[in-house]
Amino acid sequence: MTRKPVLLGRPPLLRKTNAELLLRLLRESGPCSKADLVRASGLSAPSVTNVVATLISTGLVETVGEGDSTGGRPPDILRFKAEHGCVAGVEITRDALRFLLTDLNGRELSQSESHIEKSKSTPLQICQQIAKHLWKLLRQKGLLQKQLLRVTVGVPAIVNVDEGTVLAFTALREWNRVPLSLLLTRQLKCPVLIDNDTNLAAQGEFYCGAARRESDFVFITIGEGVGAGVFLNGRIYRGSQWSAGEIGYLRVPQISREHPSIHKYGKLETALSASGILKSWRASKQATTGPRALRVSDVWDQAASGNAVARRLLRQRATLLADVILDLALILNPNLILLGGEVGNHPALLRELNALLAGSEFAVSRVALGALGVPAALWGAISISLEPTVLRLLHAHRRG
Amino acid sequence: MTRKPVLLGRPPLLRKTNAELLLRLLRESGPCSKADLVRASGLSAPSVTNVVATLISTGLVETVGEGDSTGGRPPDILRFKAEHGCVAGVEITRDALRFLLTDLNGRELSQSESHIEKSKSTPLQICQQIAKHLWKLLRQKGLLQKQLLRVTVGVPAIVNVDEGTVLAFTALREWNRVPLSLLLTRQLKCPVLIDNDTNLAAQGEFYCGAARRESDFVFITIGEGVGAGVFLNGRIYRGSQWSAGEIGYLRVPQISREHPSIHKYGKLETALSASGILKSWRASKQATTGPRALRVSDVWDQAASGNAVARRLLRQRATLLADVILDLALILNPNLILLGGEVGNHPALLRELNALLAGSEFAVSRVALGALGVPAALWGAISISLEPTVLRLLHAHRRG
DNA sequence: AAACTTAGTTAATAATCATTAGAATGTTGG
DNA sequence: CCAACATTCTAATGATTATTAACTAAGTTT
Numbered sequence: 001m002t003r004k005p006v007l008l009g010r011p012p013l014l015r016k017t018n019a020e021l022l023l024r025l026l027r028e029s030g031p032c033s034k035a036d037l038v039r040a041s042g043l044s045a046p047s048v049t050n051v052v053a054t055l056i057s058t059g060l061v062e063t064v065g066e067g068d069s070t071g072g073r074p075p076d077i078l079r080f081k082a083e084h085g086c087v088a089g090v091e092i093t094r095d096a097l098r099f100l101l102t103d104l105n106g107r108e109l110s111q112s113e114s115h116i117e118k119s120k121s122t123p124l125q126i127c128q129q130i131a132k133h134l135w136k137l138l139r140q141k142g143l144l145q146k147q148l149l150r151v152t153v154g155v156p157a158i159v160n161v162d163e164g165t166v167l168a169f170t171a172l173r174e175w176n177r178v179p180l181s182l183l184l185t186r187q188l189k190c191p192v193l194i195d196n197d198t199n200l201a202a203q204g205e206f207y208c209g210a211a212r213r214e215s216d217f218v219f220i221t222i223g224e225g226v227g228a229g230v231f232l233n234g235r236i237y238r239g240s241q242w243s244a245g246e247i248g249y250l251r252v253p254q255i256s257r258e259h260p261s262i263h264k265y266g267k268l269e270t271a272l273s274a275s276g277i278l279k280s281w282r283a284s285k286q287a288t289t290g291p292r293a294l295r296v297s298d299v300w301d302q303a304a305s306g307n308a309v310a311r312r313l314l315r316q317r318a319t320l321l322a323d324v325i326l327d328l329a330l331i332l333n334p335n336l337i338l339l340g341g342e343v344g345n346h347p348a349l350l351r352e353l354n355a356l357l358a359g360s361e362f363a364v365s366r367v368a369l370g371a372l373g374v375p376a377a378l379w380g381a382i383s384i385s386l387e388p389t390v391l392r393l394l395h396a397h398r399r400g
Numbered sequence: 401m402t403r404k405p406v407l408l409g410r411p412p413l414l415r416k417t418n419a420e421l422l423l424r425l426l427r428e429s430g431p432c433s434k435a436d437l438v439r440a441s442g443l444s445a446p447s448v449t450n451v452v453a454t455l456i457s458t459g460l461v462e463t464v465g466e467g468d469s470t471g472g473r474p475p476d477i478l479r480f481k482a483e484h485g486c487v488a489g490v491e492i493t494r495d496a497l498r499f500l501l502t503d504l505n506g507r508e509l510s511q512s513e514s515h516i517e518k519s520k521s522t523p524l525q526i527c528q529q530i531a532k533h534l535w536k537l538l539r540q541k542g543l544l545q546k547q548l549l550r551v552t553v554g555v556p557a558i559v560n561v562d563e564g565t566v567l568a569f570t571a572l573r574e575w576n577r578v579p580l581s582l583l584l585t586r587q588l589k590c591p592v593l594i595d596n597d598t599n600l601a602a603q604g605e606f607y608c609g610a611a612r613r614e615s616d617f618v619f620i621t622i623g624e625g626v627g628a629g630v631f632l633n634g635r636i637y638r639g640s641q642w643s644a645g646e647i648g649y650l651r652v653p654q655i656s657r658e659h660p661s662i663h664k665y666g667k668l669e670t671a672l673s674a675s676g677i678l679k680s681w682r683a684s685k686q687a688t689t690g691p692r693a694l695r696v697s698d699v700w701d702q703a704a705s706g707n708a709v710a711r712r713l714l715r716q717r718a719t720l721l722a723d724v725i726l727d728l729a730l731i732l733n734p735n736l737i738l739l740g741g742e743v744g745n746h747p748a749l750l751r752e753l754n755a756l757l758a759g760s761e762f763a764v765s766r767v768a769l770g771a772l773g774v775p776a777a778l779w780g781a782i783s784i785s786l787e788p789t790v791l792r793l794l795h796a797h798r799r800g
Numbered sequence: 801a802a803a804c805t806t807a808g809t810t811a812a813t814a815a816t817c818a819t820t821a822g823a824a825t826g827t828t829g830g
Numbered sequence: 831c832c833a834a835c836a837t838t839c840t841a842a843t844g845a846t847t848a849t850t851a852a853c854t855a856a857g858t859t860t
Contacts, residue, residue, distance in 0.1 A: 008442060009418035011411075011815040011848055018409035018817090035838055042408060044818050049840065072837025073825040158762065168762065216640045230731070232637060239733025240616045243762045250730055251652050251723040259759040260730065323651040330647055330660065331630070331731055333639025359659040362558065362568065362643045411817060411846040418847090435807055444849055445808070472806020473856040 016395070018043060018051050023394060026061060026080045027105065033067060033075030052078060058397035059084055060390070082107065085149040086138075087389055089381025090130055091197055092155050097130060100378035101137050104149075106207075106386055109141050111375065123166075123178045131187040148190050150389045152381035153180065154197035156225070158243050158262075161195055167242060168262040191392075193384070198245060199236045201340060201370070202229025203380030210338055210371035217336035218328050219370065220247075222321075222344035226269045230332070236384075252323035268324070272317055274343050284309045296343045304348040317343070318352035325353065329363040340370035416795070418443060418451050423794060426461060426480045427505065433467060433475030452478060458797035459484055460790070482507065485549040486538075487789055489781025490530055491597055492555050497530060500778035501537050504549075506607075506786055509541050511775065523566075523578045531587040548590050550789045552781035553580065554597035556625070558643050558662075564594055567642060568662040591792075593784070598645060599636045601740060601770070602629025603780030610738055610771035617736035618728050619770065620647075622721075622744035626669045630732070636784075652723035668724070672717055674743050684709045696743045704748040717743070718752035725753065729763040740770035 018041075025040050026032065032040075037048050055061040062081050066074040082105035091098040095116050101109040114133050116126065130153075138148060157169040164181020184192040202219035205211040211219070211231070219229040228245035230237040238244050248269035249260040255267050270276060274296045281299050303310035321344075325337055339345055339353075346369075353367055372379055418441075425440050426432065432440075437448050455461040462481050466474045482505035491498040495516050501509040514533050516526065530553075538548060557569040564581020584592040602619035605611040611619070611631070619629040628645035630637045638644050648669030649660040655667050670676060674696045681699050703710035721744075725737055739745055739753075746769075753767055772779055 008421065009414040009848080011414065011817095011846095013417070014409045014411065014413065014816055014847095017413070021408065033838075038838095045839070046819085046841085047817055050816085069826050070837070071827055072835080073827095073839075075838060228731070232632060237632060237732075240735040241733055241762065241764070243730075244733040245731065246733070246763060247730055249763070250727055252727075253651055253653055253655065253657065255653065257653065257723070260726075260761055260763045262761045323657070326660075327650055327652075327727055328731065330650055331628070331644065331728065332637075333641055333644040333646070335640040361660055361662045362641065363646060363649070363660045364641070409817080411815095411848090414816095414847055433807075438807095446810080446850090447848060449809070450847085469857050470806070471804085471858055473808075475807060 015051070015054070018047065019055060019394060020391065022048065022051050023055060023060065023080070023390065026055075026078060027390070031064060031077050031079035033077055035075055037078075055394075058394060060393055060397075080105065084393070085147045085389070086141075086143055087149055087382060087385040088134055088137075088151045089200075089378040089385065090134075090151060090153045091200075091377045091381070092126065092153065093197075094156070097126070097133065098375070098378055099133060099137060100375060100382060101134075101141065102382050104386065104390060106382050110137050111378070112137065123175060123180065124183065127180070127183045127187055130184065134188065145189070148188065149393070150190055150385045151184065151188055151192045152200070152385045153184065153192065153194045154200040154377040154381055155180065155194055156197045158241075158246065159194055159196050160242050161193065161238060164192070164194055166194070191388075195236070195381075195384075196227075196229075196238075196242075196245075197377045198227040198229040199238065200229075200378075200380030200384075201372075201376035202231045202338075203236055203383050204372055204376040204378065205338055205340075205370050205380075206231060207379055207383035208372070209376060209379070210368055211336055214334075214336050216332070216334040217338060218245075218332065218334050218365075219338045219340060219376075220321075220324070220328075220344055221341035221370075222272050222274075222339070223341035224273055224275065225265060226272050228328070232332070232334075247324060250324055250327065252320065252327065254320065254323075268320065271320055272343060277313055277317065277343065280313055281309070297346055300346040300348045314348060314352055318349055318356055321349070322353055322356040325357065325365070325367060326360070326363065329360075329365045333363055334365050337365045337367045338370045339367065340373075340376060345369050345373065415451070415454070418447065419455060419794060420791065422448065422451050423455060423460065423480070423790065426455075426478060427790070431464060431477050431479035433477055435475055437478075455794075458794060460793055460797075480505065484793070485547045485789070486541075486543060487549055487782060487785040488534055488537075488551045489600075489778040489785065490534075490551060490553045491600075491777045491781070492526065492553065493597075494556070497526070497533065498775070498778055499533060499537060500775060500782060501534075501541065502782050504786065504790060506782055510537050511778070512537065523575060523580060524583065527580070527583045527587055530584065534588065545589070548588065549793070550590055550785045551584065551588055551592045552600070552785045553584065553592065553594045554600040554777040554781055555580065555594055556597045558641075558646065559594050559596050560642050561593065561595055561638060564592070566594070591788075595636075595781075595784075596627075596629075596638075596642075596645075597777045598627040598629040599638065600629075600778075600780030600784075601772075601776035602631045602738075603636055603783050604772055604776040604778065605738055605740075605770050605780075606631060607779055607783035608772070609776060609779070610768055611736055614734075614736050616732070616734040617738060618645075618732065618734050618765075619738045619740060619776075620721075620724070620728075620744055621741035621770075622672050622674075622739070623741035624673050624675060625665060626672050628728070632732070632734075647724060647728075650724060650727065652720065652727065654720065654723075668720065671720055672743060677713055677717065677743065680713055681709070697746055700746040700748045714748060714752055718749055718756055721749070722753055722756035725757065725765070725767060726760070726763065729760075729765045733763055734765050737765045737767045738770045739767065740773075740776060745769050745773065 034048050038045050064077050064079050067077045082103040086103055089100040097114045100111045158167040160167055166175045166178045166180050169175035181192050181194050198221050211217045215234040217231050221227050226248045228247045230245045248266035250268050277296050299310050303314040422437055434448050438445050464477050464479050467477045482503040486503055489500040497514045500511045558567040560567055566575045566578045566580050569575035581592050581594045598621050611617045615634040617631050621627050626648045628647045630645045648666035650668050677696050699710050703714040
């Protein structure tokens with residue numbers, strides 16, 4: 001047995017704390033000198049020298065030569081070695097896999113997509129496809145397999161994040177209770193985390209999208225289904241059975257009551273769905289031979305340019321959505337509510353919503369559009385991968 | 401200027417950490433010996449000796465003689481000196497002030513109530529009445545004024561907890577933007593925190609009521625108004641403008657739309673209110689001369705014993721409330737939803753709700769009744785007062 | 801009464817950070 | 831061009847706090 005890794009109030013706690021602090025400063029403010037770290041951290045110069053020496057010994061930090069003098073000895077510039085390894089974000093959708101590979105600074109190395117063949121869509125086959133694709137991406141970028149340090153996977157389902165199991169996949173029954181995280185960890189030989197795709201999209205908008213520095217917000221995505229990523233106190237809130245934000249069965253005015261069920265869409269979800277909107281549009285346009293609309297955004301564009309049928313469709317959906325947003329605002333009082341998905345992410349809908357919501361004296365949340373679009377969940381996956389990966393490297397090396 | 405109190409990764413951080421750890425252990429597990437603390441904390445015996453010496457020097461800990469031998473030298477028993485000071489919880493309602501005084505272990509010293517005279521109900525007069533009453537209670541218990549170390553006040557309003565100001569008092573316009581915390585701090589000469597009463601009630605149920613060890617739950621109170629205390633990740637969630645849980649304007653089926661307004665009740669609130677229920681009851685019972693009902697609980701009792709009119713009233717309200725609960729469960733997925741208030745806290749209502757909610761495949765929260773009744777908010781006030789008070793004492797003494 | 805058990809203290813050692821002094825290596829100004 | 835100065839970084843020393851090992855204290859068990 002190794003020695004017990006307790007680290008309560010013993011002296012090594014100081015080193016750990018300060019090493020994490022300096023590494024964080026280096027990652028956040030980019031390359032700088034020891035003297036800069038002294039000023040930024042508040043630690044003494046000898047301590048910084050000492051801690052940096054251990055950081056360099058882990059391989060996470062390196063010197064990159066002299067910087068410019070500012071009237072004295074020129075500094076040795078330090079930098080976080082972001083290319084030491086890489087992390088990946090993966091998103092599983094009904095018919096495709098999406099991939100994003102970044103270095104340890106979250107800088108994009110490659111982004112790609114891969115179609116899922118209907119005949120090869122069992123959980124195990126999907127895992128194999130993911131592994132194969134990731135190995136290919138690594139090869140293309142000249143990286144070793146063991147440099148892939150962590151993978152986070154988004155799934156359109158209720159997910160037990162602790163156990164790494166998929167609990168309920170609205171459309172795909174065979175995915176029930178699949179230990180996806182375990183399967184992938186075995187194949188990829190690195191830690192794999194899985195999470196709900198909408199949760200990850202919210203995290204992505206927080207990381208580099210429209211919700212930067214917002215500690216409390218809700219990301220609503222509307223496409224075929226409806227879901228919300230609830231982000232509170234600076235992190236994803238998942239609920240006690242992992243189903244927070246599953247708003248497809250919400251009881252709002254004009255929606256008849258039913259009980260939440262795992263394998264079908266809720267009434268609200270159906271009412272707001274893309275296919276429902278397109279169906280209504282096509283039905284009413286077969287009479288008046290107007291312009292074609294293949295996607296919901298086309299319908300919303302038509303509404304914005306004055307088409308009466310499209311305007312009615314938009315108004316109906318916005319009215320429903322306004323009720324949902326007000327309920328969220330009353331219960332959670334977030335600063336911001338973001339709209340995403342092919343139905344949700346449109347300026348015309350936003351305008352309509354703002355008109356419907358104006359007039360509240362409290363429970364006022366700013367409503368806005370997501371900034372990242374489709375890759376939002378991938379960026380969220382990267383975002384929650386980076387911090388634990390770096391800390392793990394730091395402490396693994398300090399031990400061994 | 402005093403020296404800067406930075407305490408990042410410097411050696412004193414260890415002492416601080418360990419002192420807090422041992423004090424917490426001592427408070428949670430009651431009187432024990434140094435050897436017990438060694439076993440419980442994982443620290444070495446000399447360290448415990450050392451830290452305990454500093455704890456004793458602050459006056460927060462004392463020795464109380466020898467314990468029983470278990471086959472060797474008998475231990476010196478240590479104990480947290482809970483009578484070193486006291487904290488108070490206060491609740492302001494429309495027509496009364498409620499008080500709870502406890503020692504630093506949260507053990508009740510006295511509980512009392514004081515009527516608010518209509519002619520003396522300005523914020524300043526209320527503050528004076530609170531101070532006067534608290535001084536009286538202290539005198540009765542033989543405590544000095546300076547032994548009152550912290551007071552937390554619950555207010556039936558939206559409260560800015562950071563600034564200590566009352567933002568919106570549904571019924572009382574004169575309370576708008578009152579810096580209640582500042583006023584009381586001046587009078588009481590100790591830190592005063594104010595918070596929403598329903599938030600505090602939720603905290604109370606967590607501390608010593610029906611939600612012990614539940615890290616995620618919602619406490620719904622229904623009386624004249626309707627409100628929810630949202631408790632997530634082990635603490636009150638207040639939202640970004642302090643109005644989380646203000647569900648009186650929630651848009652659920654059967655409730656017509658309106659915008660949240662500060663100085664009147666919402667439609668849902670009105671539909672569920674005690675006075676509305678009693679009014680309907682009296683209207684329908686003037687024909688059939690049945691038993692009298694003075695409180696809503698009497699009506700619910702009648703419903704439980706088969707009275708048709710009462711059953712209809714109960715069914716109506718339960719239907720509304722079931723929608724609210726399902727919406728909360730979908731958005732937050734808490735483990736538990738508690739009912740409180742004179743309308744909410746009744747077994748007949750609970751039965752009806754459970755019948756209406758049965759059948760969901762996910763978003764299932766256990767629904768139960770609050771255990772503390774009227775003093776819930778007072779216990780919540782005590783609960784959030786204790787920890788900061790003890791830590792403040794510990795570190796104040798270690799400095800001086 | 802001797803052996804053992806448990807509680808607690810003292811003395812020596814280790815980890816870590818801060819302070820002080822000084823070395824390394826530039827720029828600035830006469 | 832060189833002396834004075836500025837900035838970066840390191841080496842030596844001392845302070846705080848922890849641990850380990852040895853020891854004292856005071857009981858129970860055989």
